[in-house]
Amino acid sequence: MYLPRHFRLDEPEAQRSLMRRYPFATLVTVTGEGRPEANPLPLLLHAEEGAKGVLRGHIARANPLCRQSPAHAMALFHGPNAYITPSWYPARGEHGKVVPTWHYLALEAHGRLRLIDDAHWLRAHVAALTTRFEHDRAAPWSIDDAPADYIDGMCRAIVGIELTIERLVGKQKAAQHKDSATQRSVRDGLMAEGMAQQSAGWLSGAIFE
Template structure:
């Protein structure tokens, strides 16, 4: 991924981006060498210390060809997980410079994280059950009345788990990028922030991220 220094995210920022947008595009290679992509939520387990790797965990359908490739003797495969954060087209109509001299063009601002690592299959009923519980708790936690795995009959959950297999990525390299007009003037970034809020309806968090301005900024500043 092309990464100008001003757009690069550090490890902690990459972790926050993954936590905020955990639905990933998982890229691997077929036996022929052709690229293949799957789409699934992955939960991040940060390393306990500097000597240990971060890990990403999730599950795929047992019928998925990726599961078949791993079951056929490929203990691990090279994988790339891509996490897409907020993104938006940026119109030059928002720029103050449009009125001043007209030398402006459109762009696209976005946040993305690439996770490179080794992918392995986990076919263990207990691990899968714990993974399903963890995923459910992660995405139900903000609901007033969260649904829980225990709300469904045990035999039904067991049958559902038999139809999936776990996947785990041992992270070898993280690359994060936030292209948010950071190299532009604060006046221009404020205008982008306001346009994202007023014209596109982005919430404050996404508008702040894509506008490349301090999180403490508000429209009244």
Template structure:
């Protein structure tokens, strides 16, 4: 990921928070048949390894599962808040007009090599943790134990799990840090006034930074 120094985020705790906040990650690997991409909810265990370890699962029939088992490097992408930035929000537009549109965004890339597993107990523990994470806010959370055991056993046979120790972690917080303070304020104000909640979310991230 191309990351100029002004946009680089190296704080591990901040990167981990962004990973946890991303509900659906993109896993990319390359094999003899080209690129494979899968969109997955993942778990982060920060205490495992230098940068943490990611856990997830794939359908056994997914060719990506076989590719991961071959041990090649994988890339996992986590997308955060993002928004289009209009040149009209820059005070510099009125001064000299030398402004163009851009896109502000937050992204984290994790690199590593996965270990694939199909042990039923290990898979079940992973699925319980994933399910509990996403069911917890609901008034009546669903649990794996609510389904018939033989049905769950069949589902477990249809998937494989993986653990991906993170070997390299990159963060890009492109939030207008290369612009003047006045231009940054103009962008925050423009985004905060938007009717689109995604724009307002990005404005808040600019303020938090």
């Protein structure tokens, strides 16, 4: 991605935090014919594995990706994003030299891709995925709540995805390069339109963590 120096998101913990907070990613691969393909799916970060972590997910067995088995892939994660109106800039009333823009957080995770067709691996992955998104509910659902043969049948219909991360490229396009008055105004404008304070802070230039 295009990455001006002042928009770089290089801090490893901030990069890991973005993948954890916004796990729904786009897995980008290239076919043997050179055609790019994109598959949206949730990916769980296992930060303790490998030099930079491992991402795990799954796709439908009918997905053509299962027959292509590409060696490398890129997972693209998107954090909060928002349109920024020039009306929020103090400079509008000073000289009027302002234009609209879009603020966002994004991260590219590049690495080696492995497809996994193993019943035990898949069941453990589905259990971990479910726990990740059910654990803070009042009455969390577990795969053990469903008949075992039903879960086994569902697992036979999927194939595991494992991306060993080799390179991370993060971007926080916000108002880091603008003065503090502009940053406060952008944050206040986003919050007035209903954005949570933390996300509004990130999109106005606060450090993502």
